[in-house]
Amino acid sequence: MENILKIVEEISEDLDELRKFIYDNPEIGFEEYKSSKAHIDLLKKYGFEIECPYLGCETSFKAVYDSKKEGRTISYLAEYDALPGIGHGCGHNVLGATASGAGIVLSKMIDEIGGKVIVFGTAAEEVGGTKIELARSKELQDVDVAIEMHPGDKNALTPNSLALATRRFEFFGKTAHASDSPHEGINALDAQIILFSAINALRQETKDGSRIHGIIKDGGKAANVIPDYTDSRFYARSPEKKYLLEILEKIENCAKGAALATGCQVKISEYEKGNDNTVRNIAFNEVLKEKMEKYFDEEIKDIELNSGSTDAGDISHEVPTLHGYFKIAEEGTPSHTVEFRDATMTDYAFNQMKKTIAAIVEVGIEILENDEAYEKICKEFKESVKSGKIIPHK
Numbered sequence: 001m002e003n004i005l006k007i008v009e010e011i012s013e014d015l016d017e018l019r020k021f022i023y024d025n026p027e028i029g030f031e032e033y034k035s036s037k038a039h040i041d042l043l044k045k046y047g048f049e050i051e052c053p054y055l056g057c058e059t060s061f062k063a064v065y066d067s068k069k070e071g072r073t074i075s076y077l078a079e080y081d082a083l084p085g086i087g088h089g090c091g092h093n094v095l096g097a098t099a100s101g102a103g104i105v106l107s108k109m110i111d112e113i114g115g116k117v118i119v120f121g122t123a124a125e126e127v128g129g130t131k132i133e134l135a136r137s138k139e140l141q142d143v144d145v146a147i148e149m150h151p152g153d154k155n156a157l158t159p160n161s162l163a164l165a166t167r168r169f170e171f172f173g174k175t176a177h178a179s180d181s182p183h184e185g186i187n188a189l190d191a192q193i194i195l196f197s198a199i200n201a202l203r204q205e206t207k208d209g210s211r212i213h214g215i216i217k218d219g220g221k222a223a224n225v226i227p228d229y230t231d232s233r234f235y236a237r238s239p240e241k242k243y244l245l246e247i248l249e250k251i252e253n254c255a256k257g258a259a260l261a262t263g264c265q266v267k268i269s270e271y272e273k274g275n276d277n278t279v280r281n282i283a284f285n286e287v288l289k290e291k292m293e294k295y296f297d298e299e300i301k302d303i304e305l306n307s308g309s310t311d312a313g314d315i316s317h318e319v320p321t322l323h324g325y326f327k328i329a330e331e332g333t334p335s336h337t338v339e340f341r342d343a344t345m346t347d348y349a350f351n352q353m354k355k356t357i358a359a360i361v362e363v364g365i366e367i368l369e370n371d372e373a374y375e376k377i378c379k380e381f382k383e384s385v386k387s388g389k390i391i392p393h394k
Contacts, residue, residue, distance in 0.1 A: 004358045005295070007105050014042055015101045015357075016350060022093035023345055026082030029124030032059040035080040036121050039063075039100050043119060046104045054121070055137060060130045061121035062139070063100075065107035071115025072374070074364040075140075075319075076103045077148035077312060079125045089341040090126065091151035094328060094353055098149055101357040106364045113368050118143065122311070128166070128273030129311035135276075140318045144374070145284070145367050148312050149356050151344065152325035153333045155292065156301040157285040158278065161323075162211065162237035163244045164309035165274035169195060169255045170267040175228040185226030189219050191262040192230045198254035199234075206247060209305065211237040233271055237309055241276055278306075278313035279384055281320045283377045288322055291362040295355040298327060320381045322363070326356040 008015075018038055025034045036059040040050050043063040052061035078099035079092040088094075103119035110117055122131045134140065171192060176185030199212055206212070214234035220227030236251060238244035252268055259266035285302070292300045312323045328349035333340055343349055367374050 004105060004361050005354070007108055008101065008354045008357050011046075011101065011104055012354060014045075015097050015353070018042055018100065019093050019097045019350065019353070020345070022080055022096065023088055026087035028084055029081040029127035029129070030057065030059060032080050032123055035059070035096070036061055036123065039078060039080065039096060039119075039121055043100060043103065046107060048103070048107070048119065052121070055130060055133045055139070057123050057130050057133070059121075059123040063103065063119040063121070064116060065103070065110065066116045067110045067114050069111070069114035071110075071113060072144040072368050073116040073118060073142055074106060074367060075118040075120055075143045075146045076100070076360070077131065077146055077315065078119055078121050079129075080121070081124050081126050083126060083336060086336065086338060087341050088344055089336045089338065091328065091335065091340060091344045092125065094151045094344045094349060095149070098353050098356055101353070102147070102360045102364070105357060105361045109361075109365065110368070113365065115368050117364065125311055129275070131311035132273050132275055132314045135314035135318050140315070143319055145377070146312075146315045146319050146321045147360050147363060148321070148323050149360055150323065150325050151328040151349065152335065153327060153329050153331045154301055154325060155296055155298055155327045156303050156325040157288055158280040158321070158323045159303040159306040160239060160280050161278035161306045161313055162209070162239055162309045163241040163275065163277040163313065164235060164237045165244055165248055166270055166272045167234045167236065167248065167251060168269045168271040169232045169234070170269075171230050171259060171262075171264040172267070173226070173228045173262065173264045176226045178224045178226050182226060186228070186263045187226050188230040188262075188264050189227045191258045191264040191266070192216055192219065192232050194258035194261055195232065195255050198257060199251060202250055202254060207238070207243060209239045209307070210243070210247060211235070211307070212247065212251065239277055239305060275309055275311040276313040276317050278310060278321070278323055279316045281377055281380050281384075283373070283380045284320050284322055287363055287366050287373055287377070288324055288359070291359040291366070292324075294362070295359050320377045322360075326352050328352050
């Protein structure tokens with residue numbers, strides 16, 4: 001087998017340009033026209049066949065390299081959306097370049113091995129991402145595994161993560177002069193305040209690991225006018241989708257109670273797509289750990305639960321999935337910050353990215369060549385589904 005790091009180095013200039021271009025052109029979810037095109041142009045250069053738009057999204061794509069020989073299909077998941085006001089504070093400029101880089105490197109070896117490599121360009125991870133649509137489609141039926149590595153402040157194997165759902169609460173009341181005739185008004189802001197108070201009380205009665213957090217987007221227009229309309233947005237999270245649905249029912253009841261208490265009407269809706277919890281596959285993690293240890297001198301941590309959420313969770317319910325982490329910043333550096341954004345452009349981050357590409361290419365090769373390892377991963381995946389740890393999409 002050729003030295004994989006050598007192949008990574010051969011394309012490293014292209015990957016560095018991709019990382020920098022996406023950093024310099026941050027685009028929020030569903031608006032990543034320049035970013036997705038940059039990935040597509042690079043993958044085309046290396047012989048991938050492209051489908052774009054993909055699954056109804058103009059900034060998602062499917063890039064396929066087919067060896068034309070029998071074998072398994074390895075997929076890498078690329079993200080490239082930015083955060084409003086911060087840019088790439090979650091490091092998706094590096095994440096996407098890692099995924100496309102791994103796909104390209106594996107494509108240079110797969111003709112000899114057999115099988116296919118796919119890079120899925122999955123837009124809008126920060127706002128209810130397109131992996132959800134991918135998981136609900138039939139596009140994964142011929143995919144054997146999915147691999148994604150996220151930049152972070154530590155090197156880590158795939159943890160479980162929280163299922164997430166969103167709710168928007170709009171209250172409708174009646175305006176009145178807040179001093180002269182308050183009795184003639186119906187205060188939609190009071191309804192929001194009661195809702196927040198009720199949810200604060202609810203938190204003490206939820207299971208450990210669950211999260212509820214929200215903001216008021218519109219609380220009224222003037223202090224001397226009783227507001228007739230207010231708007232709040234909430235995220236709810238839980239390690240288990242089943243329990244998340246119980247939390248949502250309780251939150252919605254809080255809103256209905258707030259409406260009843262104030263005389264308002266309430267409209268409840270989903271404002272972003274939610275996602276499933278990530279279910280880690282220990283057998284798959286063992287393969288990832290072995291390959292990462294080959295390239296990294298630093299510790300590879302095994303974290304059971306990540307308190308965040310990702311739409312890669314939806315993919316993990318359909319095929320065995322890796323969603324590990326590689327260190328690009330000093331430990332303790334939080335993501336979604338300017339500091340983490342700037343860390344993506346360091347030489348250290350780029351070197352870590354190249355090591356990660358080599359490691360996950362080796363993971364792909366292991367799945368292509370090692371029947372025993374692949375069957376062990378599939379056995380665990382199927383048992384997880386059967387035991388109910390995974391809640392399939394309807």
